[in-house]
Amino acid sequence: MVMDKTKSKYSKENYNLKPGDFNTERKPTWCSGCGNYGIWNSLKKTFVKLYLMPHEILIVYGIGCSGNGANFIKTYAFHALHGRALPVATGAKLANHKLNVMIIGGDGDGVGIGGNHFMHTCRRNINMTYLLHNNKVYGLTTGQTAPTSDKGFKTKSTPSGVLEKPVNPVLLALASGATYVARGFSGDTSHLSEVIRKAIKHKGFSFIDVLQPCVTFNKQNTYDFYREKIYKLDEIKSYDKSDLNEAIKRSMEEEKIPIGIFYQVERPLYEDGLKQIERKPLVDHIITDIDINRLLNNYY
């Protein structure tokens, strides 16, 4: 079912990059112990595993601690506005569908200010991969509630505790029609790399909710908290990834937290419906002398 859609021209024979080759000249500025390090390492490892070259990848970043990662991963990068990474990525992918396009953003970015884009990008099924860094708090703005914060969570903006129920990004992605929906944990990088690798190789829109402790502003959802609650879906032999109802049920579990692939099916891509990009990407067309006589004649 899983189709290899990575476009790298490179293979085992002519590829010699190491994860470190995806480092930029800048050192990460995340807090020591931040979950971002685990995601960062998993991502670089995955690129190497897939023989991807830095210039073959475009990562569009949102705003937040995760978005600052634009400075630390060597690929083409667009550091977009808060909440707007998904539409930027969509435009880029439609204009050049040969690029490997990924999106990185936080929970506030993805299901708060950018929530509308999240829903619509899921239903479009464009061949890109979205990593939602979910630390259940606003870190870069020094600790306010996030849309994913647990009810009762006390923050600077909710000193008496959050009154709302948290948004469940996995459930939202499933309901909105994403064709690959997974959850990872930044404290388990080998599992996370595998989830990312499969997401990139998935033909369609792949979404990963990455549970990531914020060691500075969230003392509730810690590494220990997750380690105690997490279990792996791929360890359940009978689990059927193509069963949406089962995926929805699992996504709503709270006592124990499932990680791994909840759901994966194949559905025609948005790009498959676009005849105009069948032969080549939009950006490859020569535009210097487009004949519009045929159009002009319609006006006589």
Place this chain on the structure above:
Amino acid sequence: MKVSNLTWKIGGEAGFGILSTGKIFSKIFAKKGYSVIDNNEYSSLIRGGHNTYTIRISSNEIFSTNKDINILVALNEETIRLHQEEVTYGGYIVYDENDCNIGDFKKARKDINYVMVPFSKIISELGAPKVMVNNVSLGASVALINYDLEILKNVIKDIFGRKGSEIVNLNIKSSELGYKYIKKKLKINVYELEIVKPVSKMLVTGNDAVFLGAVRAGCKFYAAYPMTPSSILHLFASIEDDYNIVTKHAEDEMAVINMAIGASFVGARAMVATSGGGFSLMNEGISSAAMTETPIVIVLCQRPAPATGLPTWTEQGDMLFAVHSSHGEFLRVVIAPGDPEECFYLTGEAFNLADKYQIPVIIMLDKYLSESHFSYEKFDFKNITVDRGKLLSKSKDIDGEYRRYFNTDDGISPRVVAGIKGGIHIANSDEHDEDGYSEESAHNRKIMVDKRFRKIKKLIEEIPPPKIYGPIDAEITVWSWGSCKGPILEAMNILNQKEKKVNLIHFTYLYPFDSESIEGIIEESNKNVVVENNKTSQLAKIIMMNTGYKIKNKILKYSGRQFLPEEIISGIEKIE
């Protein structure tokens, strides 16, 4: 009576095909070489309400519609009640006694002629649907001016052809019956247009022209949310396969502008269009384009606001909003074409400026310009050429180590098509250094702000100054912008016949503002007046802001309707 100018208006209830009827009537004159300008008025609803379509036809060059109507076709009584006053001395009202009680109206205007045509009876005898009264009225109107029935039949065939021959025949038949009714009833021709050179003219709106210009300029990605000017969205969607363009109706205007920015970032020419409300939502995106130096073309079609306002009417209320749009200080170009021809060529130019300077370019329209048809012999599309500036689309074009925001002398840094080897960088909405890395030092901030603003030197040199129409040594100088051009030119021509000596300084480029050249012109003018379709004279404000010169005389209209030349004439005549 032989005439060189004729104005025709049809009015009726929404849902009765007033807009398509008007378009057919415009087309039959453009096809035979007459100059045509039309204007349609309708409400933001699908059924009910009052719709009109006004067409000015001339054997000479014209620039706008006018006030006096020669023939008013009333498909209901309300049309007579609302528009009888606009009918000129000796003009005609065509009506059906079945729909209109004419008695009291006749008493009010003894100087005009009332011609009864039994629209409904003709239609019911023919067994055609009621909506076809339109065609009876078209046939009757053609007969009233002794025009060519065959061309009407041909245009009806063109427009309704895809609905099948039965519908086409009924439409044609009903127009013939209207024609014959008048020919039998009136033995004289009430009007007859002077003959013109028989050159078929095209009929385009501002929206059509922007679309055509964009396709020619190589726009490959168009995104929009349905809002004025939504016909551009429909036009792009209808040809996207043939011209290798992706058209995206996105979930909201934030998505629209950011998708276009993404497409542009990887090298596709991208455009979006919206009106004030959508432009408000796009604002943060405009500054993202500015900071990342991603070219983008934004069409802003103005409607009367604030809020939803009058969503199907016209105004020029958003100029200062566009000029100062979004947070922060950054360079942009704001263009305001005066007619569809300028819409066409300036859209081509907008794409070049966006690419060459790597900045947002805003094209300002208004509902009147967006949706009114103007006739032209042709658009010479070869005059739109493509200049992508410092865009590097191949790895071999990259010279040495690539730095996306390299601090060049002219402020413009070479831009790569994302995805090529050797061009890796961050397009960063955070302030950044020459490589694109986030950088907050005071030293770097100043360098990068200056780099982005340094582009203005070359840009100002490239942008043409406002165009002067009429005698250089005129007594009164009218200052205006955008779609006011047409009504002002009409007014100017009439006033200059009486030796009033008026000229017009028309701004198509509103920003950046070239203070030096404007100061030169202002000193030469004795009496200045601004003409603007808004309440607060925004052009006068921007002139004062940039030159310190205050234009005291103002002719302003903000009723949601565009200017008519007569209103400008009376405004100018009041200037002391």
